[in-house]
Amino acid sequence: MIEDPTLERVLARALRTGGEFAEVFAEDKQSGNATLDDGRVEQLSSGRDRGAGIRVVVGDTTGFAHTADLSEQGLLTAAEAASAAAREGGGGVREIALTRRDVANPSPVSVLPDDVPKADKVAILRQADEAARAAAREISQVTASVAGSRRRILVANSDGLLTSDDQVRTLFSVSAVATGDTGMQTGRKSTGLTIGWELFDRIDIDEFAAEAAQMAITKLRARPAPSGQLPVVIGAGSGGVLFHEACGHGLEKDLVDKGASVYAGRIGELVASPLVTLVDDGTIAEEWGAFAVDDEGAPGQRNVLIQDGVLTEYMWDFLRSRKEGRPNSGNGRRQSYKHLPMVRMTNTFLENGTATPDEVIAGTDHGVYVAKLGGGQVNTASGDFVFGMQEAYLIEDGEITEPIREGNLIGNGPQCLQDIEVIADDFAFGGPGTCGKDGQGVPVGDGCPTLRVAQLTIGGTSS
Amino acid sequence: MTDTATAGTDVDALRALADRVASQAGPGEQVEAYVSQGTNTSVDAYEGEIESLTQAGSAGIGIRVIKDGRTGFAYAGSHDDDIVADALAEARDNLPFAEPDEWAGLAEPDGVAATALDVHREAVLATPVEDKVAMAIELERMVRAADPRVRGVRAATYTDAEGAFAVATSTGISVGGRSTIAYVSVSALADDGDASVIAGGMSVGRAIDEVSLDEAADDAVSRLLAKIGSVKPESAVVTLILEPRLTATVLGIVSGMLGGEAVAKGRSPFANRVGQQVGSPLLTIVDDPTNPDSLGAEPYDDEGLATRRVPLLDQGVLQGFLHNTHSARRAGTASTASAARGYSSRPSISARALTVQPGDGDLDSLLATVDDGVLASSLGGIHSGVNPISGDFSVSVEGLRVRGGERAEPIKEATLASTLQRLLLDVSHVGADVEWQPGGTGGVTLLIPGVSLSGR
Numbered sequence: 015m016i017e018d019p020t021l022e023r024v025l026a027r028a029l030r031t032g033g034e035f036a037e038v039f040a041e042d043k044q045s046g047n048a049t050l051d052d053g054r055v056e057q058l059s060s061g062r063d064r065g066a067g068i069r070v071v072v073g074d075t076t077g078f079a080h081t082a083d084l085s086e087q088g089l090l091t092a093a094e095a096a097s098a099a100a101r102e103g104g105g106g107v108r109e110i111a112l113t114r115r116d117v118a119n120p121s122p123v124s125v126l127p128d129d130v131p132k133a134d135k136v137a138i139l140r141q142a143d144e145a146a147r148a149a150a151r152e153i154s155q156v157t158a159s160v161a162g163s164r165r166r167i168l169v170a171n172s173d174g175l176l177t178s179d180d181q182v183r184t185l186f187s188v189s190a191v192a193t194g195d196t197g198m199q200t201g202r203k204s205t206g207l208t209i210g211w212e213l214f215d216r217i218d219i220d221e222f223a224a225e226a227a228q229m230a231i232t233k234l235r236a237r238p239a240p241s242g243q244l245p246v247v248i249g250a251g252s253g254g255v256l257f258h259e260a261c262g263h264g265l266e267k268d269l270v271d272k273g274a275s276v277y278a279g280r281i282g283e284l285v286a287s288p289l290v291t292l293v294d295d296g297t298i299a300e301e302w303g304a305f306a307v308d309d310e311g312a313p314g315q316r317n318v319l320i321q322d323g324v325l326t327e328y329m330w331d332f333l334r335s336r337k338e339g340r341p342n343s344g345n346g347r348r349q350s351y352k353h354l355p356m357v358r359m360t361n362t363f364l365e366n367g368t369a370t371p372d373e374v375i376a377g378t379d380h381g382v383y384v385a386k387l388g389g390g391q392v393n394t395a396s397g398d399f400v401f402g403m404q405e406a407y408l409i410e411d412g413e414i415t416e417p418i419r420e421g422n423l424i425g426n427g428p429q430c431l432q433d434i435e436v437i438a439d440d441f442a443f444g445g446p447g448t449c450g451k452d453g454q455g456v457p458v459g460d461g462c463p464t465l466r467v468a469q470l471t472i473g474g475t476s477s
Numbered sequence: 478m479t480d481t482a483t484a485g486t487d488v489d490a491l492r493a494l495a496d497r498v499a500s501q502a503g504p505g506e507q508v509e510a511y512v513s514q515g516t517n518t519s520v521d522a523y524e525g526e527i528e529s530l531t532q533a534g535s536a537g538i539g540i541r542v543i544k545d546g547r548t549g550f551a552y553a554g555s556h557d558d559d560i561v562a563d564a565l566a567e568a569r570d571n572l573p574f575a576e577p578d579e580w581a582g583l584a585e586p587d588g589v590a591a592t593a594l595d596v597h598r599e600a601v602l603a604t605p606v607e608d609k610v611a612m613a614i615e616l617e618r619m620v621r622a623a624d625p626r627v628r629g630v631r632a633a634t635y636t637d638a639e640g641a642f643a644v645a646t647s648t649g650i651s652v653g654g655r656s657t658i659a660y661v662s663v664s665a666l667a668d669d670g671d672a673s674v675i676a677g678g679m680s681v682g683r684a685i686d687e688v689s690l691d692e693a694a695d696d697a698v699s700r701l702l703a704k705i706g707s708v709k710p711e712s713a714v715v716t717l718i719l720e721p722r723l724t725a726t727v728l729g730i731v732s733g734m735l736g737g738e739a740v741a742k743g744r745s746p747f748a749n750r751v752g753q754q755v756g757s758p759l760l761t762i763v764d765d766p767t768n769p770d771s772l773g774a775e776p777y778d779d780e781g782l783a784t785r786r787v788p789l790l791d792q793g794v795l796q797g798f799l800h801n802t803h804s805a806r807r808a809g810t811a812s813t814a815s816a817a818r819g820y821s822s823r824p825s826i827s828a829r830a831l832t833v834q835p836g837d838g839d840l841d842s843l844l845a846t847v848d849d850g851v852l853a854s855s856l857g858g859i860h861s862g863v864n865p866i867s868g869d870f871s872v873s874v875e876g877l878r879v880r881g882g883e884r885a886e887p888i889k890e891a892t893l894a895s896t897l898q899r900l901l902l903d904v905s906h907v908g909a910d911v912e913w914q915p916g917g918t919g920g921v922t923l924l925i926p927g928v929s930l931s932g933r
Binding site for chain 1: 523524526527528529530531532533534535536537548549550551552553554555560563564567568570571572574575576578606628629631632666669672673674675709712741742743744746821822823857858860861862864866867868869871872873889890891892893894895929931932933
């Protein structure tokens with residue numbers, strides 16, 4: 015993207031007013047997607063965003079500027095803007111010598127999405143539409159989309175680091191609306207991996223679309239969700255979002271440092287049921303949150319956050335680990351070159367227990383089984399979190415019975431972690447997620463085995 | 478081109494670029510270019526110092542090509558000639574793979590004159606960055622000093638931005654404009670037993686002299702202190718008291734269900750209900766982007782049509798839907814100039830300046846009439862718990878219990894549930910206390926009985 019000598023000159027310019035550290039993050043992202051809705055392939059869209067963000071750090075202050083102009087002149091202008099925050103410093107001339115340190119990509123790619131004939135993309139959408147509509151006569155509407163992106167990044171900094179990554183992601187989703195006497199209900203299924211178009215070699219499109227349709231059909235006969243506190247069994251896969259919200263965000267070191275986390279100062283303490291071992295791992299090949307290097311050039315790595323219930327580690331970015339003179343954990347990420355990096359999760363998941371899923375359900379006298387969780391959010395200061403039940407059922411006398419309507423579940427992170435009573439041995443990753451924090455979205459993965467929480471509050475209307 | 482300098486955006490240059498692209502329409506082709514450009518300055522203060530200072534510019538273009546009912550689209554984050562040429566070629570390359578749509582078409586001049594609106598302030602460009610930095614640092618200091626129970630500030634931010642756009646089509650549209658916005662926001666922390674509470678406040682205007690540090694600080698601190706000692710409430714059926722800013726949140730969801738595309742595609746519970754009573758007779762709702770009181774005011778929509786006043790509910794009776802050009806053609810009506818987009822997407826449909834016709838009373842006088850209620854201060858989980866197709870509504874709530882017309886204990890770890898259809902029908906009182914929100918909506922206090930509160 016940018017020649018090494020140019021990078022060296024731009025970094026030197028960025029430090030001319032006294033900055034202690036400078037970094038160039040360049041990005042070239044190509045995106046392509048195709049959407050079918052209302053029985054029609056509506057549109058194919060292609061896009062290209064390319065540019066660089068430059069930051070200069072002095073003390074605890076960061077100056078940042080970005081530009082879509084990757085010429086040397088464009089980069090030098092941005093470097094000067096970024097260094098404005100460091101104007102009080104002494105200045106001088108620093109020589110920067112870059113050394114390339116590349117990291118093997120954990121997720122090899124066979125077929126770049128851009129190389130796939132557009133007619134093939136359209137054919138997938140057509141097939142999904144037909145399969146979803148064929149699932150039941152109540153299906154009144156279907157949306158299907160395929161999307162591929164290739165994000166090439168380059169990181170160079172005044173410590174001499176020069177590295178790059180090439181991240182290819184492919185996404186497929188089908189949404190269906192079913193219409194019945196009780197109104198409309200929705201079903202949605204999505205899959206996404208950090209691989210190329212070979213994603214479609216691994217899924218049965220007909221089955222995938224029919225499952226989205228079936229979810230909507232099932233909910234047509236759903237009863238109002240209960241209101242109040244009940245035991246909740248979380249199904250394997252999408253339930254990982256529970257841990258993303260209940261404790262993941264609270265283990266991000268930037269929030270910990272600002273006293274905005276209930277987990278601050280609790281390393282070494284028992285913060286969860288001893289059944290809980292929680293991991294964040296950017297190196298899980300092909301998962302949605304995987305990469306070779308993070309957006310500050312640090313290699314992705316496996317970080318055990320909670321081991322057998324004991325809090326073992328937070329997640330770190332470059333600035334915070336540098337300040338405390340400790341290793342980086344590879345969690346510095348950003349939405350694009352237009353954003354500053356901050357501490358973010360990658361693939362966050364709960365490890366297997368020893369029960370079977372049937373035992374978990376059979377051991378629940380009266381409660382709720384959540385087959386599919388939607389998005390959530392958390393107040394890291396209080397630990398209170400909320401997430402949506404996209405597909406859920408009542409459990410009566412140890413058996414899954416009636417479907418219930420959509421609603422939110424709420425709980426408190428530290429309490430919920432203590433309240434995990436049993437964990438099964440059927441670990442699965444959930445669907446692709448986009449995690450939002452301070453206005454920036456990044457791709458994340460999550461996963462968990464089937465488990466039961468002694469009680470969560472269910473936001474329904476049925477007493 | 479880099480816009481890190483503080484020169485204002487040249488709208489004429491954006492229009493010229495859009496015109497140049499649109500003029501390349503071939504025989505039987507329609508071409509539209511949506512061009513945007515912006516600059517922004519953002520300062521985060523922490524513990525009396527600058528934590529980060531961002532000064533940056535960005536630019537983009539989105540190109541639609543329509544031929545024989547087929548649409549192709551491409552975008553790029555640059556105005557460089559070769560990249561724009563690539564985007565046009567890519568949009569044309571995408572076109573044959575879309576299926577014909579008899580309603581496909583670009584906006585055409587419709588004779589509606591644009592309202593002159595004063596939405597741009599030179600001050601955003603002329604104010605020295607040192608003054609912007611001082612705002613963020615002072616805001617943090619004010620919040621920390623406001624009350625000994627304030628333990629810290631997570632973030633105190635000053636941001637301002639200028640955004641400019643132009644739209645040109647081969648069907649005769651060529652418009653452009655620019656606007657500015659400035660805001661301060663702060664989130665403060667306090668201890669509450671073993672845990673912490675956090676609350677935010679903000680103030681928004683079109684330039685630095687239109688935002689109030691006092692307003693943002695007071696907002697954050699009063700909300701923060703009100704949360705200390707919150708308890709999980711007993712489950713109950715209560716009257717929900719929505720303060721103006723949360724009314725704005727709920728109206729925003731409802732307006733999404735009134736978008737012409739959702740209606741035409743059978744994704745709105747309000748389809749086929751024009752002329753019917755879908756809300757309380759107390760509810761009259763319009764979207765009026767020509768109202769200069771709203772921060773959502775804009776002379777043009779994102780397809781280049783002049784914005785106009787759109788009645789949605791009149792005394793609870795559904796009047797019609799929000800349309801862009803495509804949904805209007807499909808519905809056999811005219812666009813309401815409600816197209817909204819960024820450069821990387823095709824036009825969707827959105828309200829810009831929703832308002833409820835004021836009733837009478839304000840938050841305090843309405844609250845005094847409530848025997849058993851919840852005054853909500855924040856709603857959470859809206860993206861996961863509210864389904865605009867089924868209307869299912871389930872959100873987490875923080876706020877105060879209200880008993881006998883008096884504010885009682887603060888609550889947390891609770892949810893409110895109903896359906897959006899019921900919430901609209903059940904409104905029992907509309908306040909007169911219009912407050913314009915950052916998103917452009919004018920909210921008022923609403924009372925809604927019969928809502929399920931889930932807690933212990």
